[in-house]
Amino acid sequence: MRADALRNRERLVEVAQSAFATNGIETSLEDIARQAGVGIGTLYRRFPTREDLIAAVLAERYLKLAEVALVLAEEREDPDSALTEWLTLLVEHMALYRGLSIAVKEAMHDQTTALGRTCKEMIDGGARLLGEGQRAGVFRSDVTFSDVLALCSGIVTAAERRTEKAAADPDTPPLNPYLLLDVVLRGLRVEDR
Amino acid sequence: MRADALRNRERLVEVAQSAFATNGIETSLEDIARQAGVGIGTLYRRFPTREDLIAAVLAERYLKLAEVALVLAEEREDPDSALTEWLTLLVEHMALYRGLSIAVKEAMHDQTTALGRTCKEMIDGGARLLGEGQRAGVFRSDVTFSDVLALCSGIVTAAERRTEKAAADPDTPPLNPYLLLDVVLRGLRVEDR
DNA sequence: TGCTAAGCGGAGGCTGACTCCGTTTAGCGT
DNA sequence: ACGCTAAACGGAGTCAGCCTCCGCTTAGCA
Numbered sequence: 090m091r092a093d094a095l096r097n098r099e100r101l102v103e104v105a106q107s108a109f110a111t112n113g114i115e116t117s118l119e120d121i122a123r124q125a126g127v128g129i130g131t132l133y134r135r136f137p138t139r140e141d142l143i144a145a146v147l148a149e150r151y152l153k154l155a156e157v158a159l160v161l162a163e164e165r166e167d168p169d170s171a172l173t174e175w176l177t178l179l180v181e182h183m184a185l186y187r188g189l190s191i192a193v194k195e196a197m198h199d200q201t202t203a204l205g206r207t208c209k210e211m212i213d214g215g216a217r218l219l220g221e222g223q224r225a226g227v228f229r230s231d232v233t234f235s236d237v238l239a240l241c242s243g244i245v246t247a248a249e250r251r252t253e254k255a256a257a258d259p260d261t262p263p264l265n266p267y268l269l270l271d272v273v274l275r276g277l278r279v280e281d282r
Numbered sequence: 283m284r285a286d287a288l289r290n291r292e293r294l295v296e297v298a299q300s301a302f303a304t305n306g307i308e309t310s311l312e313d314i315a316r317q318a319g320v321g322i323g324t325l326y327r328r329f330p331t332r333e334d335l336i337a338a339v340l341a342e343r344y345l346k347l348a349e350v351a352l353v354l355a356e357e358r359e360d361p362d363s364a365l366t367e368w369l370t371l372l373v374e375h376m377a378l379y380r381g382l383s384i385a386v387k388e389a390m391h392d393q394t395t396a397l398g399r400t401c402k403e404m405i406d407g408g409a410r411l412l413g414e415g416q417r418a419g420v421f422r423s424d425v426t427f428s429d430v431l432a433l434c435s436g437i438v439t440a441a442e443r444r445t446e447k448a449a450a451d452p453d454t455p456p457l458n459p460y461l462l463l464d465v466v467l468r469g470l471r472v473e474d475r
Numbered sequence: 476t477g478c479t480a481a482g483c484g485g486a487g488g489c490t491g492a493c494t495c496c497g498t499t500t501a502g503c504g505t
Numbered sequence: 506a507c508g509c510t511a512a513a514c515g516g517a518g519t520c521a522g523c524c525t526c527c528g529c530t531t532a533g534c535a
Contacts, residue, residue: 091501094513117491128515133493191384195443198454229465233455236440236462243436247429250388261391262426269429272422276469284481284532310522321484326524 098135100125106146113187114143143192144203150182151211158214168222173274175218176241179211180266183245187253190245197238212238228277237277244269291328293318299339306380307336336385337396343375344404351407361415366467368411369434372404373459376438380446383438390431405431421470430470437462 090098104125108116118139122132136142158175165171183190196204197212216234223230244266251264283291297318301309311332315325329335351368358364376383389397390405409427416423437459444457 091512093501097513118493119491122515129492130494130496130515131513134513137493139492191439194440198447231461232465233457235455236457236465239440239443239457240433240436240462240465243433243439246384246436246439247387247432250432254391262428264426264429264432268424269433272425272429272433272466272469274469276465276467286532287482290482311524312522315484322524323484323526324482327482330524332523 094135097125097127097131101127101132101135101142102145105142109143109146109186109189114139114189114192115187118142138203140192140196140202140204143189144207147189147204148207150185151207154178154182155210155214158211158218162214162217162221168218168225169227169274169278172215172218172222172228173270175215176237176270176274177267179215179238180241180245180270183242184248184266187249190242190249194239194242197235226279229279232277237273240273241270244273287328290318290320290324294320294325294328294335295338298335302336302339302379302382306382307332307385308381311335331395333385333389333395333397336382337400340382340397341400343378344400347371347375348403348407351404351411355407355410355414361411361418362420362467362471365408365411365415365421366463368408369430369463369467370460372408372431373434373438373463376435377441377459380442383435383442387432387435390428419472422472425470430466433466434463437466 101121105116105121108121108124118132119129121142122129125132132142136145154175157178161171161175165174183193192204193208196202197208199205200209212234215238219228219232219234219237222228247269248264248266251261255261255263294314298309298314301314301317311325312322314335315322318325325335329338347368350371354364354368358367376386385397386401389395390401392398393402405427408431412421412425412427412430415421440462441457441459444454448454448456
């Protein structure tokens with residue numbers, strides 16, 4: 090890869106990251122190219138789809154989440170608190186950019202997209218945490234990890250919506266994602282506790 | 283309203299309903315106008331926004347849901363089974379058209395949109411069922427009805443996604459919306475049962 | 476049967492996705 | 506130091522869909 094191409098690539102990811110943060114992941118790609126000072130053609134050459142760009146922006150953070158899952162799985166003796174802690178991180182992560190939670194949910198099982206591939210390790214990490222809790226008899230075992238992820242995505246999209254609303258109309262009741270996560274976790278635990 | 287205008291309106295709603303069913307609520311409005319045999323201008327005059335059209339398509343069903351909530355609230359002595367039953371209907375309803383669950387969630391608190399106004403009674407009905415359960419000490423009282431709706435929306439979007447996937451790749455694990463609803467309901471119940 | 480308000484429809488403007496190809500340039504080999 | 510060439514660039518152009526505007530048509534009242 091030529092040095093100039095690498096510079097442009099990095100610049101694009103940087104600009105995309107901040108554009109996603111302020112305008113959500115549906116930001117116009119032409120805007121991103123313009124702000125990065127490159128032509129739209131350059132953006133598309135490097136990132137043929139929007140998801141490729143999103144994946145590039147998220148790559149580091151995903152790896153981090155996957156690592157944390159691994160550490161929690163190995164060092165934490167209590168599977169319940171391990172999953173709770175990790176899902177809290179996940180929810181916070183998915184709330185970073187408006188629209189991200191839906192994109193992640195849509196991509197998560199599709200290894201043909203860049204975003205899907207980038208998700209894989211993170212997902213595996215989460216699935217492992219859930220699985221250990223299930224084996225230990227803490228969580229009900231008829232639920233898959235993607236079920237859990239789907240619910241988390243719901244929590245986040247709800248919180249996003251509420252945040253937007255609160256900006257326009259200050260007396261919107263606040264929605265606490267941690268509360269909803271607590272509801273979900275409680276629902277996941279086995280009956281007899 | 284002139285007779286021809288009324289005819290066109292009805293035809294549009296009819297076509298929209300079937301288009302939404304096959305292509306989701308993001309179907310091109312120009313397609314809908316074409317299929318209905320009217321100009322795009324006519325569609326926009328009658329339904330200035332996409333949401334107005336969606337609201338018209340859903341109006342009947344929403345009223346039905348609101349009524350059912352009322353009946354359940356008054357006749358059912360057990361608030362738990364009442365909410366369970368009603369949420370099952372709600373989830374089934376939101377799964378009718380791809381994308382609907384997100385649209386409903388986004389519109390639900392915004393009385394300025396037609397869809398929001400159409401939702402109101404249904405939402406009030408659901409909120410009443412939840413409230414009665416909370417007053418009876420069956421459900422935890424720190425959760426609002428819109429929290430519940432957010433989770434249900436998450437369930438439905440997850441199921442939609444899974445259905446699409448299953449069409450392409452037959453060995454996708456099935457996702458059972460009723461199972462997820464059960465997780466949520468379980469999470470909603472108070473600790474000591 | 477004439478009149479007119481209500482209704483019609485589609486051309487046209489706009490935005491954003493995505494492609495294609497003539498031009499530019501990094502950086503290797505001499 | 507200097508060609509040379511593959512790699513990279515960029516933006517004009519095409520396409521799709523949203524939405525508006527306005528001249529034409531017509532239902533249906535008087």
